[in-house]
Amino acid sequence: MLMRQMTTTQILLYNSNLVRRLKRTTLIGRIMNPEVQNIDSLVTTMPRLWKLEGRVKGMGLGSGTFRFDFEREEDLLEVMTMGPFHFNHWMVSIVRWERIIHKDYPSSITFWVRIVGLHPDLWTYQNIRMIGDQLGTVEEVDEGNAMVNVTIDSTMPLCFEMPVKFETGGGDVLVKMEYEKLFGYCSFCFSLRHDELSCPVSDLCN
Structure with a gap:
């Protein structure tokens, strides 16, 4: 024993x-x-x-x-x-390395993302952080340049634009996202995991 x-x-x-x-x-x-x-x-x-x-x-x-x-x-x-x-x-x-067992592990990618279309008066930490939270897990906020460092789930489509309603009132503001060091994605469904020729969405459109 x-x-x-x-x-x-x-x-x-x-x-x-x-x-x-x-x-x-x-x-x-x-x-x-x-x-x-x-x-x-x-x-x-x-x-x-x-x-x-x-x-x-x-x-x-x-x-x-x-x-x-x-x-x-x-x-x-x-x-x-x-x-x-x-x-x-x-x-x-x-x-x-983490002790994780999952069919999609690992899937995270961290990008710096520039927020375009945001009026300078709305360039606050809180607003940029709010937009970043919609993209993934926020790691850092660059308020001066309206940028957010965010970890995304690569199994999900990229988000290139979204309507945002701010606490200051008014209608929705359409903001766009520019991903730094981004290579390769499907222009139909914005997936990082296939091109247009392999896209199931493009097949539905044809």
């Missing part, structure tokens, strides 16, 4: 250490458009773009997902400042 307890303790300790290491030095990712994005090419190319050849190892995980294991957490943190990520003219979701 004691031997069995020791073995269980050792396994739990190993798993705990593994989880801590993965959280510290591993990124998990997903390609958006498997028709034009190749996992093997991506895991070979990205370390070179990051100037980390020999210091990070990438591998495919199947179902359009992949991981990168870093030797140093400092390198991982530096890479995360380079987002959002794209490969072969389509977006890629890359996040720090």
Whole structure:
């Protein structure tokens, strides 16, 4: 019984250490458009773009997902400042490893989004934050430039415009969104996961 307890303790300790290491030095990712994005090419190319050849190892995980294991957490943190990520003219979701089991994980992409059509008198933190909340999870607000840093769910269509009613009164104001570093999306349904030729909405329109 004691031997069995020791073995269980050792396994739990190993798993705990593994989880801590993965959280510290591993990124998990997903390609958006498997028709034009190749996992093997991506895991070979990205370390070179990051100037980390020999210091990070990438591998495919199947179902359009992949991981990168870093030797140093400092390198991982530096890479995360380079987002959002794209490969072969389509977006890629890359996040720090979490113990999440879901068919769409990971799906988040963080963009800086410029709010266009907002009168300067309405350029307040609260208004920009309110619009950002409709897009996804707000990470940061740049009030001076009417911009919001927001994490979106890539399984959902992008939002490029919306009517907004402000507390100051008056009718709805149509505001538009400009996503920085945006590559590849369907012009019919605004999905990040296919082009117009593969769009089910475009089939309905024809």
